[in-house]
Amino acid sequence: MKRAVDPYLTILHTVAETVSRSLDVDEVLRTALDALTHVTGHEISSLHLVSEDGLRLLLQGDRGLSPRLREVNRRLPMGEGLIGRVAATGETLRLENVAGEPDLFPPARAAVRMDQIRGFVCVPIRSRGRILGTLSLGRQTTEGFDDREVALVQATADQIGIALDNARLYSETRRQLEELRRTQTQLIHAEKLSAVGELASGVAHEINNPLTTILGQAHLVLADAELKPALRERLQIIAAETSRAARIVQNLLMFARHYPPERRPCSLADLVRRVLELKAFQLQQDAIRVETDLAPCPPVYADENQLQQVLLNLVQNAHQAMARHPRDRQLTVRVRPAGDRAVIEVLDTGPGMASEVLPRIFDPFFTTKPPGDGSGLGLSVSYGIMSEHGGRLRAENRPGGGAAFTIELPFGTPAD
Template sequence: MTDSLIGSRRRSMTLAPQTSGSANSSPGQDAALNFALLRLANLTGAGLVRVDAEGHAWPLNETAANLLEALGGSYGATAPGALSSALATAAETGTPQLNEVLTSPPVSRHITVAALHSDGIGLVALRDHTEERLLQERLLQSEKMASVGQLVSGVAHELNNPLTGVMGFSQLLLARELDDTVRIQIQTIYGEAERAAKIVQNLLSFARRRRPTKEMADVNALMQRVLELRSYDFTIRNIGLDITLDAHMARVWVDPDQIQQVFFNVIKNAEQAMIDAHGSGKLTVVTAGAEDSVRISISDDGPGIPPEVARRIFDPFFTTKDAGEGTGLGLTICYGIIDEHGGRIWTENLPEAGSVFHIELPIGAGEEREPGTAHGGGAVGVTPSAVSGRRILVVDDEVSIRLLLHDILRLDQHSVALASSGLEAADLVERERFDIIITDMKMPGMDGASFFRQVQERDPAQAERIIFITGDTVSPDTRAFLQRVTNPVLAKPFKIGPLRDAIEAVLGRGAISAAAPSLVESAIHASEPDAQPAKTTPDTHTSS
């Protein structure tokens, strides 16, 4: 093909004399130089196209032929609009033009078009820089997520403390005899606080970027489960479903729960777009396998995505929904999950109508994961504890957390001492031995880790009976410390059930080493929206 392209090029335009700088070059030398130049163009990913006076496009090398086809053109046919418009501007202004073109789906490519017009003949250089653009976008998105993650870490910690108090005291109130109206009102308070806690978890889920728990999985099966969950909503909302699944697609090495979360979020967004646009719609799901990846395409027939929205669609807190209807974190979390899996996610508008989200995941292999340990969140109500009558020290700098833990523990007939700092707690431990110590991690003066080390030096057995509570599961230092120790960890806002489980674990002696790791993993990795988090903090003053 290259030889025929060069022959066509030589008949219309010869660059060899100008390029070689030799006035005595022979036709054979010109042809050799042309061939060498085109080979170099292929090697560097550049395509050269000649456009004649009649507007026909003649690709001069193999790269040009491929890129011309991507732009909607073909050998000897009328030049595509991207080329003709650039050449028209170049002829009008007398200067070369440099434009960037995004080709139409299903395979969108970023192509640079450099056009030069002279004596009725046009020469166009084409270059595909799709991978470079995607890398730039990924780096930009990573920088955004990293910077916002730092902000989220601090905000989440501050929000989790009051949420712990609201949820905890609501549980205590619900344990009392109440008339129906008051009970419903308190249950509403608890439910709204739990909703706020899930929003905080969503904030932390992309800030923490936890390591996925992967296994070999069938993407088609994961998608079908999500579609089954949404089937009822599709029916009552008049949304049709068109599914084309590649039955021969390879299995992939993924965290099934996280990938299903991505599918669910994308499908829910598509569903909402169609309902808002015309009260019904058609959702199309297509999967396809390639040599080293699988692609999942989820498209709708909604209004499409405006360019100004498409540029920011994966940004944290960006939403087009009305106030109170969305956090602007769903697609940000999706982006983080897919990026963590080494894949990519992007969106395009369809030529006819609507938009499509593409998700690509690399094909890989690994060891099957071990079954995870479950960690129940506990019911809203309060049931009797299996352990009572112990001497417990509570250490937290938040007054509301100290009072909450005091009331919960007194409900179980424990004797409680309160300390508002690590220093105050260290002084109490010097003077008295406690069955259990519940301490916050993040406190002014002496933090939970420093307090633990001081207790461990003085009495290793006492240190084994410390329970950590924390709202800061994002900080690398906090995470590293909690993963080193075997003590139970509760992530705020915690429920009464997990608190009692932790107390039983540390009093179970032999059960400590078995129970503690699951509690630690549950606290540190509680980033899914349905997770039930738990945590604690240190107190001041004593009571019994």
């Protein structure tokens, strides 16, 4: 007579097939629990996984547990009771009469008795040497579990371990892919920004030439001694405004051009004035009052373009923060010496930074602004520049609301 296929092999095959086919852990657990309760048809099964903090075992599924036994089993302390012990030691447990076991978790004893559970086996679920949970099987009949049955439960637990590992790897891979995608989008955006910078410097060049001509011509006419006073006054206005436009274009060129870093003594007060002049029009358009407090301060030894970039970033951020905020808008920039360092403060009356935002603002590509408004690079680049200069850049919220950015720069010498 031909022998029937070993039912244990069929069970194991069903579970293994689900593991190899599905990344859904719940489906694997369901299949495993279902399959195990068919060993003789009288089994009660339960599956626990270790909680995130490692202190408890949480019931993930069961077959045949009575409501009271399920309640007891919902959360088990790690290391205590029969199941908790298996999870802590990793040693398989097999009992003939579980109700008589002295180590049984006290709250479970009454329920086990009432449900008349006798034979009991509990095996650890492992993955990569770590214990992730336990798989338990109980039986109300008098015969205990034999070696083959214990081996079957262990093999099923191993399959569950593989499924859990697969799921973890899969979600980790997806997370990394997602991060890669995001970084790629941001890089493309940064690339575009630098293209815009190039374009701006090209345009600035083109504008610079006619401005120089206008200014030259105005000065030539002004040199005419016969000029009527009213006309002279108007020409002077033309010359002054043209100079202002030329200065803005110059500043823009300085900013957009990529000079190699070059350190020399810089006046911070001049720097602040230049940056504020560059932004004056935009700030005025958004009704932002500007206050400066520039105490006499020795020059710092630094790359002027880079410092200007840092300050411009801070002023730009303050501007954007206040423009979205319906409050009294005031930008304050202060410079003062403090020991061997210069301190620059940029203070605004915007909304400040939320507690979950603040720790991340110096991360490259971190931005809370819509695409087009922010690249998330300003502060990370500024931070890098300050570090290169042996200085510091820090951010905090002001007690009365708004953000405060503080730069500290050592005075230093060319020898540093």
